[in-house]
Amino acid sequence: MELYDLEKKFQEKIEKEIKIEPRDWMPDAYRKTNLRQISQHAHSEIVGMLPEGNWISRAPSLKRKAILIAKVQDEAGHGLYLYSAAETLGTSREQMIDDLHSGKAKYSSIFNYPTLTWADMGAVGWLVDGAAILNQVMLCRTSYGPYARAMVRICKEESFHQRQGFESLLVMSQGTEAQRAMCQDAINRWWWPSLMMFGPKDSESTNSDQSMKWKIKRKTNDELRQQFVDMIAEQIKLLGMTLPDPDLRWNEERKHYDFGEINWTEFWNVVKGNGPCNKQRLEARNKAHEEGAWVRAAALAYAEKKRVRTTAKVA
Amino acid sequence: MQTQPTIDYALHLADSALILGQRNGEWCAHGPILEQDIAITNITLDLIGQSRLFYQYAAACMNESGTAEATEDTLAYLRTERSFKNLLMCELPNGDWAQTVLRQFFFSQFQLLLLEQLQHAGNEQYAAIAAKSIKETQYHVKWSSEWVIRLGDGTAESHEKMENAVNALWMYTGEFFIAADYEAVDVAALKNKWMEAVTAIFEEATLSMPENTFMQTGGKTGTHTEHLGYILSELQYLQRTYPGAEW
Numbered sequence: 001m002e003l004y005d006l007e008k009k010f011q012e013k014i015e016k017e018i019k020i021e022p023r024d025w026m027p028d029a030y031r032k033t034n035l036r037q038i039s040q041h042a043h044s045e046i047v048g049m050l051p052e053g054n055w056i057s058r059a060p061s062l063k064r065k066a067i068l069i070a071k072v073q074d075e076a077g078h079g080l081y082l083y084s085a086a087e088t089l090g091t092s093r094e095q096m097i098d099d100l101h102s103g104k105a106k107y108s109s110i111f112n113y114p115t116l117t118w119a120d121m122g123a124v125g126w127l128v129d130g131a132a133i134l135n136q137v138m139l140c141r142t143s144y145g146p147y148a149r150a151m152v153r154i155c156k157e158e159s160f161h162q163r164q165g166f167e168s169l170l171v172m173s174q175g176t177e178a179q180r181a182m183c184q185d186a187i188n189r190w191w192w193p194s195l196m197m198f199g200p201k202d203s204e205s206t207n208s209d210q211s212m213k214w215k216i217k218r219k220t221n222d223e224l225r226q227q228f229v230d231m232i233a234e235q236i237k238l239l240g241m242t243l244p245d246p247d248l249r250w251n252e253e254r255k256h257y258d259f260g261e262i263n264w265t266e267f268w269n270v271v272k273g274n275g276p277c278n279k280q281r282l283e284a285r286n287k288a289h290e291e292g293a294w295v296r297a298a299a300l301a302y303a304e305k306k307r308v309r310t311t312a313k314v315a
Numbered sequence: 316m317q318t319q320p321t322i323d324y325a326l327h328l329a330d331s332a333l334i335l336g337q338r339n340g341e342w343c344a345h346g347p348i349l350e351q352d353i354a355i356t357n358i359t360l361d362l363i364g365q366s367r368l369f370y371q372y373a374a375a376c377m378n379e380s381g382t383a384e385a386t387e388d389t390l391a392y393l394r395t396e397r398s399f400k401n402l403l404m405c406e407l408p409n410g411d412w413a414q415t416v417l418r419q420f421f422f423s424q425f426q427l428l429l430l431e432q433l434q435h436a437g438n439e440q441y442a443a444i445a446a447k448s449i450k451e452t453q454y455h456v457k458w459s460s461e462w463v464i465r466l467g468d469g470t471a472e473s474h475e476k477m478e479n480a481v482n483a484l485w486m487y488t489g490e491f492f493i494a495a496d497y498e499a500v501d502v503a504a505l506k507n508k509w510m511e512a513v514t515a516i517f518e519e520a521t522l523s524m525p526e527n528t529f530m531q532t533g534g535k536t537g538t539h540t541e542h543l544g545y546i547l548s549e550l551q552y553l554q555r556t557y558p559g560a561e562w
């Protein structure tokens with residue numbers, strides 16, 4: 001078949017909502033876009049373990065400690081599913097991880113912000129996982145089969161994380177004056193970065209159109225961001241806290257909340273590596289990887305010895 | 316009504332599980348391989364779960380005798396260095412992966428034998444907690460012993476690191492088998508079985524058993540290493556800073 005026909009057939013499948021599978025023909029750019037997006041997503045899960053891992057040793061009760069550990073562990077599991085999904089596109093996990101460590105591959109900028117107080121564990125669960133879910137619910141219907149299936153598994157756990165985060169803030173919001181202040185402060189710090197998670201405005205977003213056409217994405221950055229604002233603006237009422245945006249108000253005409261302008265200078269700064277923790281996060285990943293090198297080598301060597309011994313026995 | 320030894324014993328078992336869980340938790344997000352990060356975190360979660368059961372039991376006994384308004388959290392977060400009764404081994408820094416997996420193996424192998432006995436120690440609560448914890452602990456023994464073998468019989472480098480780990484940890488194993496006056500299980504009687512199990516794994520791991528090492532003691536009665544104070548500083552920080560707050 002001619003390339004033109006292949007592309008036509010491919011786009012027809014997309015239109016008919018038939019999932020693209022690893023062995024199917026796909027345009028090179030479709031493969032690359034998916035690989036970039038899925039591996040970035042996997043890296044985000046893994047790097048995202050760091051800011052929350054930061055509070056495991058200091059969790060204020062045994063129950064909260066167990067919940068936090070289980071959450072961070074879930075994120076590791078998400079990383080695993082996503083690396084497997086990305087590997088179906090022909091790049092090894094090793095390679096992807098090397099790209100992360102060299103700084104070539106990106107991960108979600110949100111994890112370049114520090115977790116300064118315990119309330120950040122609640123705020124991250126509620127806002128960061130909350131923002132991630134909207135994106136991920138959409139991705140459950142993405143056109144690449146392995147990615148869509150990984151997302152279905154992940155979404156269930158993410159919504160659990162969001163509820164747990166909210167519940168933890170709710171308890172604090174009903175607590176002492178100091179707890180309420182800690183809670184409000186965490187919301188103040190995480191609100192704008194959470195809005196940035198949806199990426200640049202549609203008018204500035206470069207690969208958005210093609211991704212929509214291929215049904216990798218089904219909603220634009222601005223649509224998802226609006227959905228998030230509408231959701232959180234309602235939920236915060238239950239906490240008796242406020243969002244740090246004087247322009248936030250219900251717009252009866254649009255049936256949506258209006259909100260203020262994101263600080264895009266800050267957004268691009270963090271993307272470019274100048275966030276408060278960019279350096280620290282990459283260093284932590286690199287350190288774990290380098291210090292684990294001898295462990296992985298030993299595991300391989302032992303597996304090989306065992307294989308040789310078993311074949312010798314069989315022979 | 317339960318007596319002080321029963322309470323102390325529950326605290327001892329809880330403290331060991333919690334402090335080792337706290338240490339293992341430091342690996343979360345920093346493990347050598349993603350799959351193993353998940354595995355050690357699983358063990359961490361099990362240990363914290365076990366500590367909660369023992370603390371809850373200790374708290375119930377204390378409240379019953381009217382001595383205090385205790386909860387699992389007051390026991391974990393508001394006791395001080397000298398009242399913690401965990402085994403010294405649990406509070407040692409993680410060291411490298413070799414030391415972490417070897418410590419887990421030593422501890423879990425001992426804990427498994429102990430829990431088996433605890434089922435028959437004439438206390439229903441202990442028996443119930445033990446029954447629940449045994450399955451988890453069997454997995455901890457399996458996972459950690461496989462790592463001891465893998466590293467011992469892996470590369471020259473990993474073998475050397477395992478030997479260093481053995482040298483660092485062995486002197487903390489003696490305490491397992493020296494009974495404190497509150498213990499409901501005859502721990503001295505567990506020593507032979509534990510040695511047998513360790514010898515078998517060491518043989519497969521091509522590691523040699525240390526001989527005639529001086530053994531450190533004190534954890535069971537509250538005389539700890541310098542490390543414990545720092546562990547508690549982190550662990551208890553929020554409860555100490557905001558007394559009475561609920562989380």
Ligand SMILES: [Fe+2]
Nearest residue numbers: 045074075078
């Ligand atoms: Fe996740």
Ligand SMILES: [Fe+2]
Nearest residue numbers: 048075129132
């Ligand atoms: Fe996440």
Ligand SMILES: [Fe+2]
Nearest residue numbers: 075129158161
């Ligand atoms: Fe999550």
